[in-house]
Amino acid sequence: MTMASAASVGSRNPLLRAGLPIAAFAVLAIGFALAGLAFGPVRLDLAQILAVFSGEADPTTQAILTQIRAPRVLLGVAVGAGLALSGVALQGILRNPLADPGLIGVTGGAALGAVLVIVLGAAVLSNLPEGLRPYLLPFAAFCGALAVTAFIFAFARQAGMTSVTTLILAGVAVNAISGAAIGALVYISDDQQLRDLTFWSMGGLGQANWTSGFIATLCILFAGAGLLQMARALDLFQLGERAAYHSGVDVERAKLKAAGWSALAVGAGTAVAGPIGFIGLVAPHLARLSVGPSHKLVAPAAALIGVALVLAADLAVRTAVPPAEPPIGLATSLIGGPFFLWLLLRYLRRSTPHA
Amino acid sequence: MLELQGVGLRRGAREILRGVDLTLRPGEVMAVCGPNGAGKSTILSLMAGDLKPTAGSVALDGRPLQSLDAAGLAVQRAVLEQSPQVSAPFLVEELVGLGASCAPIAVEDTAPLVRQAMQTAEVLHLAQARTDRLSGGEGARAHLARVLAQNAAGRMGGGGKYLLLDEPTASLDLSHQIAAMRCVRAAAASGCGVLTVLHDLNLAAAFADRIVLLSAGAIVADGTPAEVFRESVLSEVFGVAFHVVREPEGNLRIAPVYRH
Numbered sequence: 001m002t003m004a005s006a007a008s009v010g011s012r013n014p015l016l017r018a019g020l021p022i023a024a025f026a027v028l029a030i031g032f033a034l035a036g037l038a039f040g041p042v043r044l045d046l047a048q049i050l051a052v053f054s055g056e057a058d059p060t061t062q063a064i065l066t067q068i069r070a071p072r073v074l075l076g077v078a079v080g081a082g083l084a085l086s087g088v089a090l091q092g093i094l095r096n097p098l099a100d101p102g103l104i105g106v107t108g109g110a111a112l113g114a115v116l117v118i119v120l121g122a123a124v125l126s127n128l129p130e131g132l133r134p135y136l137l138p139f140a141a142f143c144g145a146l147a148v149t150a151f152i153f154a155f156a157r158q159a160g161m162t163s164v165t166t167l168i169l170a171g172v173a174v175n176a177i178s179g180a181a182i183g184a185l186v187y188i189s190d191d192q193q194l195r196d197l198t199f200w201s202m203g204g205l206g207q208a209n210w211t212s213g214f215i216a217t218l219c220i221l222f223a224g225a226g227l228l229q230m231a232r233a234l235d236l237f238q239l240g241e242r243a244a245y246h247s248g249v250d251v252e253r254a255k256l257k258a259a260g261w262s263a264l265a266v267g268a269g270t271a272v273a274g275p276i277g278f279i280g281l282v283a284p285h286l287a288r289l290s291v292g293p294s295h296k297l298v299a300p301a302a303a304l305i306g307v308a309l310v311l312a313a314d315l316a317v318r319t320a321v322p323p324a325e326p327p328i329g330l331a332t333s334l335i336g337g338p339f340f341l342w343l344l345l346r347y348l349r350r351s352t353p354h355a
Numbered sequence: 356m357l358e359l360q361g362v363g364l365r366r367g368a369r370e371i372l373r374g375v376d377l378t379l380r381p382g383e384v385m386a387v388c389g390p391n392g393a394g395k396s397t398i399l400s401l402m403a404g405d406l407k408p409t410a411g412s413v414a415l416d417g418r419p420l421q422s423l424d425a426a427g428l429a430v431q432r433a434v435l436e437q438s439p440q441v442s443a444p445f446l447v448e449e450l451v452g453l454g455a456s457c458a459p460i461a462v463e464d465t466a467p468l469v470r471q472a473m474q475t476a477e478v479l480h481l482a483q484a485r486t487d488r489l490s491g492g493e494g495a496r497a498h499l500a501r502v503l504a505q506n507a508a509g510r511m512g513g514g515g516k517y518l519l520l521d522e523p524t525a526s527l528d529l530s531h532q533i534a535a536m537r538c539v540r541a542a543a544a545s546g547c548g549v550l551t552v553l554h555d556l557n558l559a560a561a562f563a564d565r566i567v568l569l570s571a572g573a574i575v576a577d578g579t580p581a582e583v584f585r586e587s588v589l590s591e592v593f594g595v596a597f598h599v600v601r602e603p604e605g606n607l608r609i610a611p612v613y614r615h
C-alpha cells in the first residue's frame with residue numbers, strides 16, 4: 001500500500017519539479033532581455049524603457065531603443081531559441097548528447113549558403129523583385145543547412161540504421177569542405193563583398209534591423225512550433241529506432257521533420273546573426289540536468305536557456321571593450337568549448353564499465 | 356488473427372526464412388523455439404512489421420500489414436525487443452508511461468494503467484528509480500511493464516490484440532521468469548494473442564498452448580508441447596540428445612543429455 005501511494009504521488013511530481021527551474025530560466029531570459037535593452041554606449045534605466053513603450057520618451061531614447069536595441073534583442077531571442085531547439089531535436093533523434101548543429105556541419109552548410117549569396121548573389125538579387133530581396137540570404141542559408149542535414153543523414157544510414165559516429169565524422173568532413181568552399185569564395189570576392197563577409201562571419205546580433213530580425217523570428221517561430229510538437233516522438237526515440245516504431249512513431253518521417261525544422265531554425269538564425277557555436281549543445285544539456293529527460297519539459301527549458309545564453313553573450317561582447325564589439329561567437333565558444341570537454345569526460349566515464 | 360502466409364525472407368544470397376505459414380490467434384500463447392539463427396526473431400520482426408517479407412504476405416485481422424501506419428499498428432500490437440534499452444535516464448514510471456502513450460486514452464486513465472502494468476511486472480517498488488541505475492533483470496522487467504502498458508492502453512483504444520515478446524525471460528532469475536510467463540498467460544486470458552520467442556524449452560512447455568519449432572528458416576513442428584517436444588524431433592533440431600519425461604504434476608520435463 002505504501003509503495004502504491006508513493007508511486008501515485010510521484011506521478012504528479014515531475015511537472016511540479018520541472019516548473020521551478022523553467023520559471024527560473026524564464027526570469028533569467030527576461031532579465032537578460034531587459035539588460036540588453038538597458039545597457040550599451042547609452043545607458044537607459046527601466047523608467048526610460050517603459051517611457052518608450054508608452055510613447056513619452058525623447059526622440060533619441062526612442063530611436064536607440066526601437067531602431068537598435070529592440071531588434072537586436074528580438075533577434076537574440078529567436079536565434080537562442082532556434083539553436084537550442086535544434087540541438088534538442090538532433091540530440092534526441094540521434095540519441096547522442098554530443099550532437100550539435102555546429103558540430104555535424106549544419107551551421108557550416110548554412111554559412112556556405114549565405115556566403116554564396118553575398119559573393120555570387122548580385123546577379124540573382126538584381127533580378128529579384130524588391131520585396132523578395134531580403135529573403136534571399138536566409139533562404140540560401142536554409143537551403144545550405146538543409147542540404148548538409150540531408151546529406152549527412154543519408155550518408156550515415158546503413159542497412160536501416162543511422163550510425164551516430166559516422167554522422168558526426170561526416171559532419172566534421174562536411175565542415176572542412178564547406179570551410180574550404182567559403183575560403184575559395186572569400187578569395188574571389190571584391191572589397192565590398194569582403195567587408196560584408198567579414199562582418200557576417202564574425203557573427204553577431206549587431207546587424208539586426210526590423211526586417212532581418214522579423215524574417216528570422218518568423219522562420220524560427222515556425223520551426224520551433226514544429227519541434228515542440230515532436231516531444232513524444234523524441235522521448236520514444238530514446239528506446240531506439242526500432243522500439244520507437246513499435247511504439248507508433250513513423251521513424252523516417254520523424255527524422256525528416258527534425259532535420260527539416262532544425263535546418264530552418266539554424267539556417268534562419270545563421271543567415272542573420274552569422275555562425276554562433278555551442279548554444280545548440282549547451283542549452284539542451286543544462287535543460288536535461290535541471291528538468292530530467294522528458295522532452296516536453298526539456299524543449300521549453302532549453303529554448304529559454306538558449307535565449308538567456310545568447311542574450312548574455314551579446315551583452316558581454318558589447319560591454320566588454322566599448323566601443324569595439326568582438327564577435328558573439330567568441331563569448332559562446334569561450335563557454336561552450338570547456339563545457340564540451342567536460343561533457344566528453346562525463347560521457348567517457350559513463351561508458352567505461354564501473355564497479 | 357496475425358497471419359504469415361507463405362512468407363519467405365531472403366537477404367542477398369542467404370535465405371533466412373522460407374515457406375512459413377503461421378497464424379497467431381487471440382487468446383493463445385505461442386512459443387517459438389529453435390536453435391540460434393533458425394529465424395525466431397525474424398518471424399517476430401515480420402509480424403511486428405519491422406521487416407517486409409520478400410515472398411508471401413503478412414496480415415493483421417485480414418488487412419495487409421503494410422496498409423497500417425506505425426501509430427495504427429502500435430494500438431493493435433505491442434513488441435518487446437530482445438535487449439530493450441533506453442538511452443535517457445527516465446524514471447521507471449516515466450518509461451512505463453511511454454508505453455501507455457501509444458494509444459489515445461484519457462489522461463485520467465493513464466496513471467492507474469501505468470501502475471497496474473508496473474505491479475504486474477513487479478517493478479512498482481522501483482517506480483521512482485532511474486532506468487540507468489537498474490540491474491539487468493530490473494531493467495528487463497521495467498521494459499516488460501512498458502510493453503504491458505502499451506498493450507493495456509491499446510485494448511482501451513479498441514486494439515491491444517497482440518503481444519510479441521522476444522525472449523522476455525532472458526535476463527530474469529527463476530522466480531521472475533515464472534512471474535513474467537504468468538503475465539503472458541494473464542494477457543492471453545484477457546483475449547490477447549501472444550507470440551513469445553523462448554530458449555528455455557521447459558518454460559515453453561509449462562506456459563505455452565502451442566509450440567512452433569524452427570530449424571534453418573523453416574517450421575519443422577507446430578502443435579501442443581506434448582506433440583512437438585518429442586525426443587527424436589528435439590535431438591534432430593538441436594543436435595543434442597534429449598530425455599523428455601512427464602512429471603507426476605503433468606508438466607513435461609525436457610532435459611538434454613550431457614556427454615563430456
